Amino acid sequence: MRAATIREGEILIEEHPDPVAGSEEVVVQVHAAALNGADMMQRRGLYPAPAGSPQDIPGMEFAGEVIALGAGALRFGVGDRVMGIVGGGAQAELVVxxxxxxxxxPEGLDWQAAGGLPEVxxxxHDALFTQAELRPGERLLVHGGAGGVGTAAIQLARAAGASVTASVRNEALREQVxxxxxxxxxxxxxxEHGPFDVILELVGAPNMAENxxxxxTGGRIAVIGVGGGAKSEINLLALMGKRARIHGSTLRARPLEEKALVARRVEREVLPLFEAGELRVPVAETFPLDQAAAAYARFAAGGKLGKIVIVL
Ligand SMILES: NC(=O)c1ccc[n+]([C@@H]2O[C@H](COP(=O)([O-])OP(=O)(O)OC[C@H]3O[C@@H](n4cnc5c(N)ncnc54)[C@H](OP(=O)(O)O)[C@@H]3O)[C@@H](O)[C@H]2O)c1
Incomplete structure (x- = not known):
């Protein structure tokens, strides 16, 4: 199979052996695989894929068609349309x-939207509802609101009855957000626009003191992205006085059991909203696999609404 491949900080297209499904695994013919900040870091050698995932083929989210089942795989059949998150290897013709x-x-969702859905x-959903326990009627602030996670968070929070404020640095995207x-x-x-009950931090350290x-009082900060910096100084007295909580999380390093539970929650609480037409995946631009390097350059340039997706 052909796959986007990391070679000395560059993205090339190379031939790799077709992957084979192990026990309870399936082989998926990928139709769309989106880019994420983690891919940018992995390309630079700063965020290796977890053990068991291909180290040189990036890509954490995809959508495609099941073409083979490993021993004991029962949930899907050959030909089913599936999507999901893997530790790496999704920006390829085949993924396990x-x-x-x-x-x-979900019915009616096209490949490019489905390929940009799972990770963000x-x-x-996990950050807002499982960790920060956002409730209907609460006030949410999303920093980095125009990106993949930001556009997902705004829609999910609105659908859950929260009132949402989003910070967006690119003026040209503010209306669309x-x-x-x-x-x-x-x-x-x-x-000045607060107070907020929950803040979803997708930019990082520069916001923490003002957050x-x-x-x-009783507010929660969910730290999910630190592209703008990882170290900051905060006033712990203010944290105590507000009886506030700061919570951090990553998905990629979690064990299979936890990833499966998170996927079941998304199936129950998010996918029905796609079926009802209440949510969408904003796709800023798509690229064929052959132009994966250009997709990376586009993602790195920023200033986009939503997702950059490789389509196959
Ligand atoms: N912890 C986890 O499990 C997890 C999972 C997914 C993503 N993440 C991380 O979460 C962050 C958001 O992910 P994403 O997929 O939404 O990325 P994205 O699509 O690149 O969006 C990031 C957004 O933040 C804005 N931004 C970046 N730096 C900024 C700064 N210094 N000041 C103001 N705005 C800034 C960007 O604006 P511009 O377009 O103008 O640059 C963009 O709108 C990334 O750092 C990503 O690595 C973490």
Missing amino acids: AHERVLMAV FTTA GALGASVIAPEGFA LQALD
Whole structure:
């Protein structure tokens, strides 16, 4: 099979042996695989794939068609449309995944949207509802609102009855982010728009001190992205005084059991909203596999709404 391949910090297209399904795994013919910040870091040698995943083929989320079943794989049949998250290896013609991390593609969702759904909607749902325990009527602030996770989080929170504010630095995208259901603000001076019950931090350290000011008593901060920096100084007295919580998380390093539970929650609580037409995956641009390097350059350039997707 052909696959995007990391060679000395560059993305090339190379031939690899076809992957084979192990016990309870399936082989999927990939139709779409989206890019994520983690791929950018992996390409630079800063974020190796977990053990058991291909180290040189990037790609953590995909959608495609089941073409072969490993021993004991029962959840799907050959020809089923599936999507999911893997530790790596998705930006390829074929990928192997454990059947428990796969989800059926909702009726009516096209390949490019399905290929850009799993990582960001799972991350946003897990951070907002499982970790930060966002409730209907609460006020949410999403930093980095125009990106993949941000656009997912805004829609999920709105659908759950929260009121959503999003900070977006690219002025040209503010109207489109607003159309997803958020009041959109510039990042500068965001605390003036508070207080907030929950803050989803997708940018990182530069916001943390002001996040504490912007938080209401009992507020929660979910730290999910640190592209803007990882180290910051915060006032612990303010954290105590507000009886606030700061929570951090990653998905990639979790054991299979936890990944499967998270996927079941997304199946129950998110996919029906796609079927009802209440959610969408904003796709900024698609690239064929042959132009994977250009897809990486586009992602790295920023200033996009939603996802960059490789289509096969
Ligand atoms: N912990 C996890 O499990 C997990 C899972 C998925 C993603 N992540 C991380 O979460 C972050 C968001 O993911 P994503 O897929 O949404 O990425 P994305 O599509 O690249 O979106 C990031 C957004 O943040 C904005 N942004 C970046 N740096 C900024 C800064 N210094 N000031 C203001 N805005 C800034 C970007 O604006 P521009 O377009 O203008 O640059 C973009 O709109 C990434 O760091 C990613 O690695 C973590």
